[in-house]
Every structure is written in C-alpha cells, then in structure tokens.
Amino acid sequence: AQSVAQPEDQVNVAEGNPLTVKCTYSVSGNPYLFWYVQYPNRGLQFLLKYITGDNLVKGSYGFEAEFNKSQTSFHLKKPSALVSDSALYFCAVRDEANSGYSTLTFGKGTMLLVSP
Amino acid sequence: DGGITQSPKYLFRKEGQNVTLSCEQNLNHDAMYWYRQDPGQGLRLIYYSQIVNDFQKGDIAEGYSVSREKKESFPLTVTSAQKNPTAFYLCASSTTGGGRSNQPQHFGDGTRLSIL
Numbered sequence: 657a658q659s660v661a662q663p664e665d666q667v668n669v670a671e672g673n674p675l676t677v678k679c680t681y682s683v684s685g686n687p688y689l690f691w692y693v694q695y696p697n698r699g700l701q702f703l704l705k706y707i708t709g710d711n712l713v714k715g716s717y718g719f720e721a722e723f724n725k726s727q728t729s730f731h732l733k734k735p736s737a738l739v740s741d742s743a744l745y746f747c748a749v750r751d752e753a754n755s756g757y758s759t760l761t762f763g764k765g766t767m768l769l770v771s772p
Numbered sequence: 773d774g775g776i777t778q779s780p781k782y783l784f785r786k787e788g789q790n791v792t793l794s795c796e797q798n799l800n801h802d803a804m805y806w807y808r809q810d811p812g813q814g815l816r817l818i819y820y821s822q823i824v825n826d827f828q829k830g831d832i833a834e835g836y837s838v839s840r841e842k843k844e845s846f847p848l849t850v851t852s853a854q855k856n857p858t859a860f861y862l863c864a865s866s867t868t869g870g871g872r873s874n875q876p877q878h879f880g881d882g883t884r885l886s887i888l
Contacts, residue, residue: 665812688874690876692876692879697881697882697884698881698882699776699778699862699864699879699880699881699882700815700862700864700877700879701879702876702877702878705874705876707874746814746815750874752874759805759817759820759830760877762814762815763814764812764813764814765812765814
C-alpha cells in the first residue's frame, strides 16, 4: 500500500525567509512524488514532481523539493517566501511497483502562512 | 485554452434529492477522477475512469455514481444514499501513459455542495 504524511497542519514563516513544508511517504517500490498548491475555493495546481534522477527537483514559482530515499521524504522548499505563497499545499505519491494502473494518494495538506 | 470545467460552482441539495455535478475536459486526457475534499482530511478518491465506458470505485464510492459515455465528460451523481454530502468536490484528469503514468493530474476549480 502507498501512503503519504504531512506532519504539520500549518507552517508560519516571515516574508523573505526560507520555507520548508514536510512530506514523508511509504511505498513498496519506487515512488512517483508530486506537490500541489491550492488557493481558496480553487482546484489544485501542480508545482513539481519527482520520478527519477536528481534528488533536487525544481518547479513552478521558485519552489523546489528535495527527495531523500533513506529518510523517505520529499520536502518542499523555497529560498525566500512571498506573502502570495500563502496557500494549502498537498504532497501526493504513487507506487511505481503497483501493477497496471494505480491512483495517487494525497496527504492531508499543510497550510502555509507567510506574514509581511 | 485547454483545461477542466466544473459546474456549477455552488450547488444545494434537498433531502432525498439526487444531484449531478458536471466535469468536462478538453485536454484529450484518457483518465478522469472525482475527489471529495473536507477540511483537514485532504482529498479522498470517489471514482476514477481510465477510458470511455469504464470506471472503478475509489475509497469512498458509497452514495455516489458516475458515467463515462464520452472521453471529455465524467459527471458525478450524489445520490440520496449519501447522508453527509456537504463537501468540496474536485474533478481531475491525466494522461495514462500505458497504465504506468508518471504525469500529474490537472484539476478543475471544484463544486461546493451544501444541504438545504
């Protein structure tokens, strides 16, 4: 079975400071990992994905994520936070070992609040 | 512009009533999905479809039904058997890549369903 955990319900950071939103996962094979962002009353927007290759993945809006296989983590990072980054962030995983077609499993989300 | 259109944006259901949520995509994606979002619970999969005239139950299919008569359309019916239908419903689509897709899902902007 595949699962994903976002241990923080909320992350608070001051504008201009670096931010990290944490995600850990569990799969039996190799993971496909995704980060999405959701603004109020909107759908999810894709930020970035890890499939294979470099452990540091760069995505949209200056976000990046670091894949760590030994710690089964895929933390989202940004060097300098903006107030406009305030939103709900979701991590999702798919187990590459699943035969045939399988769906994504989403974490419960982390609310990021960036203060001016 | 290509994308996913969900309608209506807001919907109200009376006791004993079935309601249908619309989802249309012009991305030429084979796979489509319905999720339910409740505060603090993340996204939970209701139904998904890999191809026209085929669909599978997700984690919380009870009280819901779907059809996939056209590639572009994947309507969700919330039946009177769903006793707690108040939630934000999200439709998504993706390519399937032969059943082992590592491609992201694209989301519509959701329908908020409430009970009268």
